[in-house]
Amino acid sequence: MEKRSICVLQPVLNPNVEQNRNINKPIPKVYEHSKYSAIMIWVPACLSLLLSFVHIFYLQANPTYDLPIIDSLEYVKRAEYILTPSMTPRPFLHSPFYAWFLAGAFFYFGKSLTLIRVMQAILNCFSCVLVYQLGRRCFTPVVGRYAALGYALYAPMIYFATEIINVPFVLFFTLFSLFLLIRSVEEMHWKWWLTAGLFAGLNLMTRADTLVFYLVAVALITWKKPIAFLRSTGFVIFMLVPMLLTGMYNLYTFGRFQVFPANSGIVFFQGNNPDYMDTIGIRPGVSYQNLIAKPNRDGVVPTREDYAFNQYFYGRSFEFMVHQPLQYMQCLIYKIRTLIGGYELPETYNLYTCRKYSPVLKLLLFYWNGFGFPFSILFPLSIIGIIIGLQRSGSQRLLMLFLACMLLPLLGYWNSTRYRMVIIPILLLYSGVSIVWIREQIQRREIRKVSIFVLFFCVLLTVASLPYPHFSKGHDFDAEMYISAGLSSLSKRNTKEGIGLLQKGVMLEPDNFYYRGQLAHAFQKKGFYQEALQEYQKALKLNSKDITLHNNIGTLYARLKNEEMALHHYRKAVNLNPNFSTSRYNLGALLFRQQQYKEASEHLKTAVAFNPDFSASHYLLGMSLLKLGQNEQGMKELAEAIRLNPGLKKL
Structure with missing residues (x-):
């Protein structure tokens, strides 16, 4: 019979008992x-x-x-x-x-x-x-x-x-x-x-x-x-x-x-920053969107080599460790408590809701x-x-x-x-x-x-069994589940089912501006513009400083041909975050249609800087520069737009 080392369990809690007997005893x-x-x-x-x-x-x-x-x-x-x-x-x-x-x-x-x-x-x-x-x-x-x-x-x-x-x-x-x-x-x-x-x-x-x-x-x-x-x-x-x-x-x-995987930096930052109790186990939605927007808010431009901002997030984490050692030790102790605690801390999934x-x-x-x-x-x-x-x-x-x-x-x-x-x-x-x-x-x-x-x-x-504080213990996972399911259904082009699930989520948590914003956006995509406008207005009453809400309602007003209100909300979004490329592009595109080429080019330059892979920004910037007589720079932008999207060559 083959021999190998096995554990013959020793009463090691008693220090007087020999520890090494029967180590090489064959399995019976x-x-x-x-x-x-x-x-x-x-x-x-x-x-x-x-x-x-x-x-x-x-x-x-x-x-x-x-x-x-x-x-x-x-x-x-x-x-x-x-x-x-x-x-x-x-x-x-x-x-x-x-x-x-x-x-x-x-x-x-x-x-x-x-x-x-x-x-x-x-x-x-x-x-x-x-x-x-x-x-x-x-x-x-x-x-x-x-x-x-x-x-x-x-x-x-x-x-x-x-x-x-x-x-x-x-x-x-x-x-x-x-x-x-x-x-x-x-x-x-x-x-x-x-x-x-x-x-x-x-x-x-x-x-x-x-x-x-x-x-x-x-x-x-x-x-x-x-x-x-x-x-x-x-x-x-x-x-x-x-x-x-x-x-x-x-x-x-x-x-x-x-x-x-490319996102190790942001995962590391979630567990090593001054607000660790809010970012460990962070929920999808506005909290996570604010987290991933940090580099953009700080003016960090993405590159092809570091499109996930790993350098930024690792750098911020190590700054926290070095410059706030006592708080970092508290963070480490908290992570130990989450590791050995009986609470099943949700990351993306909550087991207790599934019960x-x-x-x-x-x-x-x-x-x-x-x-x-x-x-x-x-x-x-x-x-x-x-x-x-x-x-x-x-x-x-x-x-x-x-x-x-x-x-x-x-x-x-x-x-x-x-x-x-x-x-x-x-x-x-x-x-x-x-x-x-x-x-x-x-x-x-x-x-x-x-x-x-x-x-x-x-x-x-x-x-x-020592309880530790975590925001998830008071989080409404039922509402989140319906909202997430609704967004998933919308991604499969099941608009009716998606809107129904979003409405259930909003009913469970009516004071959540993010949920109302998602429902409004779904109405907008379906073409129910008045319903979308009502939900956007309710969401803005709950939070008037959300960039995405202002950007989306601006797009809705543009669809309704109310360019004055569209410009108002686009500018509001840009004022809240000057580096938000989506609002910069939308504002620049609307100004371009109004033939305000100089101001449009300024916004489109920022849009290109913070999202260099978006071909439409390059295209409109190039056209704006051509209108302003900057032919050489305009042709460069058009060439880059065609490189990113060869279909633009027909235009």
């Missing part, structure tokens, strides 16, 4: 070959699949079931870009693998989101099996079974496994690459090293921040085992293959070799006064399990290394339920260690050790 035959063990491997996996299917069935009542929102909508749109070469190529803001998966599924099976959810539920079933295999290989089969059962019953796992999001692939690739890497170290066979490298590369295409773990792990393995140098080199080469293919694809589609539609989540997920099930229970069990499992085999050290490496981005950037999902399987494994250990102590009637365990557990449970 009953655990490796019995039919009972083989059956028990698949019981948690089948339970996971069953719960996911039940969840999918009831989730159909959710208005966002067939209308992907926020990040899900971005992934679906990206998949449509991949399938439609005639569309204007654009860089990706999320990890690319999931968009490619969606594109492939849409191409072969049609745009059925139900099928996508079912496929992901099946994939999550195999992730459950991988949790068992990791527990069996790193600890004992009993630990693996407890961890797999916890995985099957973990409510956020069920939720994300059936959402149009990349989490199921992150978990599968993470667990599979970990399993293969552990097996590579134990057996030192080329096939395991190269396969592990390939799946590590795929994992990087779903979650880029796992790169630190793979590089550190390979470096430490090579340092401890120099004989593994060539194999670890092969691992790195195969890991780079998916990354290189991604870079080449992006170079071909939009002319830039880009491997990782209304799913009996599975109603049963397995709840939050009350700081205590959040299941994480408030998982956290103390896993910490005790880590203490019990210290100083064990190399495979267990790889688990600990992964946990440590993933804490860096979770605390360096910011944490939410979705982001911390990647460490949940590891915490479940160590929770299994705790459960097996305490069960053994109870069977032996070790009252002292059981008492110490209970004390530790209660202390850690209290820590995990």
Whole structure:
């Protein structure tokens, strides 16, 4: 029988007990070959699949079931870009693998989101099996079974496994690459090293921040085992293959070799700025629009090399860290609280709202006064399990290394339920260690050790259940859900359905000017101008300083041939933010029609400076300059407009 290091759980809470006995004891035959063990491997996996299917069935009542929102909508749109070469190529803001998966599924099976959810539920079933295999290989089969059962019953796992999001692939690739890497170290066979490298590369295409773990792990393995140098080199080469293919694809589609998502700067800024309590978990809508408009307000001009303003956002974050160290320490402590707290902090999705539609989540997920099930229970069990499992085999050290490496981005950037999902399987494994250990102590009637365990557990449970302030606890997610679903429906040209959903959102939160503005814009696009005007006026009463409202109502007045009111609102928008290219263009275009070429050219120059890829701004600026007699500069602008949009050549 093959021998490998396993954890024989030690009562480490008692410092007098020897820590190193039975380290290389072979796994008992009953655990490796019995039919009972083989059956028990698949019981948690089948339970996971069953719960996911039940969840999918009831989730159909959710208005966002067939209308992907926020990040899900971005992934679906990206998949449509991949399938439609005639569309204007654009860089990706999320990890690319999931968009490619969606594109492939849409191409072969049609745009059925139900099928996508079912496929992901099946994939999550195999992730459950991988949790068992990791527990069996790193600890004992009993630990693996407890961890797999916890995985099957973990409510956020069920939720994300059936959402149009990349989490199921992150978990599968993470667990599979970990399993293969552990097996590579134990057996030192080329096939395991190269396969592990390939799946590590795929994992990087779903979650880029796992790169630190793979590089550190390979470096430490090579340092401890120099004989593994060539194999670890092969691992790195195969890991780079998916990354290189991604870079080449992006170079071909939009002319830039880009491997990782483009928006890392703004994500870093969200978790590292003086207003961190408002930006961690920021909601879509006006708050997020104000966040992404910060560079524009500060006069920062986008470039092709830094179109996502990464330099700006990283710079502002590091200024905060250096110049306000005490406040940054408070920010770091707050991020630790969000990481270990039982509250499932929403990033784009709120699990507690989804409980209304799913009996599975109603049963397995709840939050009350700081205590959040299941994480408030998982956290103390896993910490005790880590203490019990210290100083064990190399495979267990790889688990600990992964946990440590993933804490860096979770605390360096910011944490939410979705982001911390990647460490949940590891915490479940160590929770299994705790459960097996305490069960053994109870069977032996070790009252002292059981008492110490209970004390530790209660202390850690209290820590995990300490409530922390976050704006999402008072946020109306129902209204947001209807608004997001309405916008998603409008993007699919389902105007009637979209307006109906927007109206439901406005009814739930009538004092939200952003929601009313979105409803007004939908009326405007449909041609219901009087209804749109009424909603815009109500929205402006709620907030008269919103740039987008003034810009959109200006466009509405222009459609109604009321150029005086259109100019008034365009100028108001420009006064509120002189660098807002959309209002500058609209104002310049209206002035151009009125033959006020000099003032029009001034506004259009600003529009071109802050949005250099918008061909219409270049075209009107060129025509204005020609009217003013500046022929050379005017022809340059027209040439740039034609370069950006060859169709303008006909004009």
